[in-house]
Amino acid sequence: xxxxxxxxxxxxxxxxxxxxxxxxxxxxxxxxxxxxxxxxxxxxxxxxxxxxxxxxxxxxxxxxxxxxxxxxxxxxxxxxxxxxxxxxxxxxxxxxxxxxxxxxxxxxxxxxxxxxxxxxxxxxxxxxxxxxxxxxxxxxxxxxxxxxxxxxxxxxxxxxxxxxxxxxxxxxxxxxxxxxxxxxxxxxxxxxxxxxxxxxxxxxxxxxxxxxxxxxxxxxxxxxxxxxxxxxxxxxxxxxxxxxxxxxxxxxxxxxxxxxxxxxxxxxxxxxxxxxxxxxxxxxxxxxxxxxxxxxxxxxxxxxxxxxxxxxxxxxxxxxxxxxxxxxxxxxxxxxxxxxxxxxxxxxxxxxxxxxxxxxxxxxxxxxxxxxxxxxxxxxxxxxxxxxxxxxxxxxxxxxxxxxxxxxxxxxxxxxxxxxxxxxxxxxxxxxxxxxxxxxxxxxxxxxxxxxxxxxxxxxxxxxxxxxxxxxxxxxxxxxxxxxxxxxxxxxxxxxxxxxxxxxxxxxxxxxxxxxxxxxxxxxxxxxxxxxxxxxxxxxxxxxxxxxxxxxxxxxxxxxxxxxxxxxxxxxxxxxxxxxxxxxxxxxxxxxxxxxxxxxxxxxxxxxxxxxxxxxxx
Amino acid sequence: xxxxxxxxxxxxxxxxxxxxxxxxxxxxxxxxxxxxxxxxxxxxxxxxxxxxxxxxxxxxxxxxxxxxxxxxxxxxxxxxxxxxxxxxxxxxxxxxxxxxxxxxxxxxxxxxxxxxxxxxxxxxxxxxxxxxxxxxxxxxxxxxxxxxxxxxxxxxxxxxxxxxxxxxxxxxxxxxxxxxxxxxxxxxxxxxxxxxxxxxxxxxxxxxxxxxxxxxxxxxxxxxxxx
Numbered sequence: 001x002x003x004x005x006x007x008x009x010x011x012x013x014x015x016x017x018x019x020x021x022x023x024x025x026x027x028x029x030x031x032x033x034x035x036x037x038x039x040x041x042x043x044x045x046x047x048x049x050x051x052x053x054x055x056x057x058x059x060x061x062x063x064x065x066x067x068x069x070x071x072x073x074x075x076x077x078x079x080x081x082x083x084x085x086x087x088x089x090x091x092x093x094x095x096x097x098x099x100x101x102x103x104x105x106x107x108x109x110x111x112x113x114x115x116x117x118x119x120x121x122x123x124x125x126x127x128x129x130x131x132x133x134x135x136x137x138x139x140x141x142x143x144x145x146x147x148x149x150x151x152x153x154x155x156x157x158x159x160x161x162x163x164x165x166x167x168x169x170x171x172x173x174x175x176x177x178x179x180x181x182x183x184x185x186x187x188x189x190x191x192x193x194x195x196x197x198x199x200x201x202x203x204x205x206x207x208x209x210x211x212x213x214x215x216x217x218x219x220x221x222x223x224x225x226x227x228x229x230x231x232x233x234x235x236x237x238x239x240x241x242x243x244x245x246x247x248x249x250x251x252x253x254x255x256x257x258x259x260x261x262x263x264x265x266x267x268x269x270x271x272x273x274x275x276x277x278x279x280x281x282x283x284x285x286x287x288x289x290x291x292x293x294x295x296x297x298x299x300x301x302x303x304x305x306x307x308x309x310x311x312x313x314x315x316x317x318x319x320x321x322x323x324x325x326x327x328x329x330x331x332x333x334x335x336x337x338x339x340x341x342x343x344x345x346x347x348x349x350x351x352x353x354x355x356x357x358x359x360x361x362x363x364x365x366x367x368x369x370x371x372x373x374x375x376x377x378x379x380x381x382x383x384x385x386x387x388x389x390x391x392x393x394x395x396x397x398x399x400x401x402x403x404x405x406x407x408x409x410x411x412x413x414x415x416x417x418x419x420x421x422x423x424x425x426x427x428x429x430x431x432x433x434x435x436x437x438x439x440x441x442x443x444x445x446x447x448x449x450x451x452x453x454x455x456x457x458x459x460x461x462x463x464x465x466x467x468x469x470x471x472x473x474x475x476x477x478x479x480x481x482x483x484x485x486x487x488x489x490x491x492x493x494x495x496x497x498x499x500x501x502x503x504x505x506x507x508x509x510x511x512x513x514x515x516x517x518x519x520x521x522x523x524x525x526x527x528x529x530x531x532x533x534x535x536x537x538x539x540x541x542x543x544x545x546x547x548x549x550x551x552x553x554x555x556x557x558x559x560x561x562x563x564x565x566x567x568x569x570x571x572x573x574x575x576x577x578x579x580x581x582x583x584x585x586x587x588x589x590x591x592x593x594x595x596x597x598x599x600x601x602x603x604x605x606x607x608x609x610x611x612x613x614x615x616x617x618x
Numbered sequence: 619x620x621x622x623x624x625x626x627x628x629x630x631x632x633x634x635x636x637x638x639x640x641x642x643x644x645x646x647x648x649x650x651x652x653x654x655x656x657x658x659x660x661x662x663x664x665x666x667x668x669x670x671x672x673x674x675x676x677x678x679x680x681x682x683x684x685x686x687x688x689x690x691x692x693x694x695x696x697x698x699x700x701x702x703x704x705x706x707x708x709x710x711x712x713x714x715x716x717x718x719x720x721x722x723x724x725x726x727x728x729x730x731x732x733x734x735x736x737x738x739x740x741x742x743x744x745x746x747x748x749x750x751x752x753x754x755x756x757x758x759x760x761x762x763x764x765x766x767x768x769x770x771x772x773x774x775x776x777x778x779x780x781x782x783x784x785x786x787x788x789x790x791x792x793x794x795x796x797x798x799x800x801x802x803x804x805x806x807x808x809x810x811x812x813x814x815x816x817x818x819x820x821x822x823x824x825x826x827x828x829x830x831x832x833x834x835x836x837x838x839x840x841x842x843x844x845x
Contacts (some may be wrong), residue, residue, distance in 0.1 A: 012741060040793045054800070055778055055779035058790070064784075310650045496664050497704050497759075502703075502707065508738065532700045532704060535675060537661060537664070594634075
């Protein structure tokens, strides 16, 4: 199929030609849909039509992992082997599928019918283990056995403000109702809308927690002929799936939020940038946008275009996302200048996360005073928590800010390990990864910390994108760390030196840690790499690529020491006894709270013993 | 004019200058790798980072503008750790044998070239596919200068760009084509800005291979003599 048939290519990319370079990603997606992959002749045809240099087109194809410049199978099965899925047997599933189809991971069958790939987080963590299959144009989600066109939504929690329309998997404008918040906003002055958002205390829900009102104010004040509002739906932080559910079940909420933002800052064009791993959301969004157009909410004054990413975590970084819409490799830009003055196409731009935008109609409808009645003084509103891993009921939980980790875990049915026999699934908590791969580990001593920006900051934990990934006492944290290392090495864009080489060196050391083959001084080496990335990287990815690892080094220093895997009893830095065994890491016993948490559920001890016996029998 | 403090010294400098300008004009040494006067500064090597009071992350001196009452440290503990580690990672990744400047920096910062044992290196075969220059990407430290001068910083030829991502990033042509099959016009600007000898004039390369000037002259490479 290396010969191209321009008759089918031309009509497929025609509508992107007027966009020029900015049409590159959509055109490549369209071309790949026809040919399955992007050959030299297809790539040069796209380049010619869009008037983009050949080398640049090649550079873009090379950057995004969902673009292929070598033949791949007509059917591509991607098995998530990231953290949350690994806990539910993702590796085994990959192995099983490869065995079943008689191919190796990343290999394509000779007849080009099938490729099987391990994948970074697919954003289906509560449904783990997750498999995403593309068969010709049809995309399905499943666990290898059952396939669905779209994933189901599991939504829980004591409060249903942001998720009031989520959970049953259907959406329509009729169900959503009129854009009453937008109508109310249109009766206000734009500056009053900005003031209302500022007064609400809303901060960004994508991870950085920047005050939304201040962002809007910056863009509103900027003078330009064109301004943009972007909905960042490139949700790729491992463990995060909230935006997927919000957009699938309640797209109008985010669209209404964008309309209000557009009015407030004076934008006439909006983009929803959605990650390439969520193709099933695109038709839902298209329908919703059309409904909004018919109803007159979108149109000449303000309209929204969907852009689909192509497999690059970095494109969730706001400036990398701009580059991607502009048809370039997703390299983050240096800041300043900031997006509010020099954003997409160098114009003033507001870019907000999906969840942030879904808060906007709520705030405008109720007024900021009423909105602030939920949550705490410094963290008003409710928050979506993506609970995954070793809990009885993984899912999306909406709770007011201030809920404790213990309460959240209780809501999710408590810590449990699905690998155990049904009667004895309850296990003890070892740790929680907070905020995703770019987050930090919490231990049982954090169970009663209130989940607010201020309380978490005080104990050195990031709320991030709301990831609460639970690891029970049986989990080997070294395996968790190895996957973190692999994730960042895979996702670093390669622009700045600390991250480009640091993520690679970090991965190498963590691989040694996982195999218990640490070299002398690996601890200090890993720390130097981590701090160098944190202090000196160009963007947020590099600055947080070591965050979870550095937190693990504080909690379980013994894991990183030489000969960590020997069944030994040795002293850690503080002279307290710490045990490091092959299969698990115990949190350091440092406070009464953690001792209590450790000691509480007695029967679990028996279970471990039983489990070990079973393991030996095998 | 702007007054700021660098390493405890109060300095006055013109508006619009960077911290790097301010330091250099006042005899304070800040090392640079990717920075070049002829190319747009991308602040990507991060070797010029300095500590600015009130900023959580270190700031790249090559692009951050000096501002009144800024307090800057060019040799704080954090800065030195970052520079040393970046240098050590470079040494573990590529062939620095022809990068004397970087070797000197390593000496200055006490960076060890064997800090990262068992580290994967970026190896590459020498690409000798045109009469003007050879490309040895095992020496490439991805400063981006060649891509920039080939594009809108100078030549507008767009013959080269990046391939891969992350640690596997490299400079390459469209589907790895040989230089004569690309839009390259053999202007040589990329060779001129390469800091590590990854791009090298063909003749220099041949001389290093032990060929004599006479032998090279009969190879018929390069520009033909006028009749």
